Amino acid sequence: MSSELxxxxxxxxxxxxxxxxxxxxxxxxxxxxxVSDGTFAQFQKHHVNSIDKIVIPVMVTEITTSFALAWFNGFFSLDAIGFYLVLMIWISTGLFSVPAHSILEDHKDRNAINRLVSTNWIRTILWTIKSGLSFYLLMKMIV
Structure with a gap:
């Protein structure tokens, strides 16, 4: 597979x-x-089962290709910065999102929801930066 692909x-x-x-x-x-308290556990289960089918393959693709680009271009390159951003996204997911979702498996917990929303800003900002970097590198490749 080519580095461009x-x-x-x-x-x-x-x-x-x-x-x-x-x-x-x-x-x-x-x-x-x-979501009502009575149906929240069922909703949470549906959310996790559904979103995982979308997110996991794409996140695995992203981290695998980010590592490959860093490997090919050096771990002090702009591509490496992209890989480090993706690593931080995975760490944030493991430290904040997964534990909050685990709490919500059994029942609705307003504090866990608030924590989920507030700590998800970390991933939102990191992915936005990662996409900005990718866009920059794409434009550099085209020009």
Whole structure:
């Protein structure tokens, strides 16, 4: 696989995930507050099962291609910065999002929802920066 194709897959993944995280951040996670207590556990299960089918393959593609680009271009390159941003996204997911979703599996917890919304800004900002970097590198490649 050529480095150009790897870069394009990486850029597509980053753009897709950035768009998705903004929808999740501004619409989906805040809407958790409006789900009734009685149906919340069922809603949470549906959310996790559905979103995982979309997010996991694209996140795996992004981290794999980010690592490959850093490997090919050096771990002190702009591509490496993209890889480090993606690593921070994965760390944030593991430290904040997964634990909050685990709390919400059993019942609606307003504090966990608030934590989910507030800590998700980390991923939202990091993915936005990652997409900005990818866009910059794409424009540099084209010109």
């Amino acid at each position: 790897i870069f394009l897959l990486n850029t597509f993944a980053s753009f897709f995930l950035t768009g998705l995280i903004w929808v999740v951040q501004l619409v989906h996670y805040p809407a958790f507050h409006h």
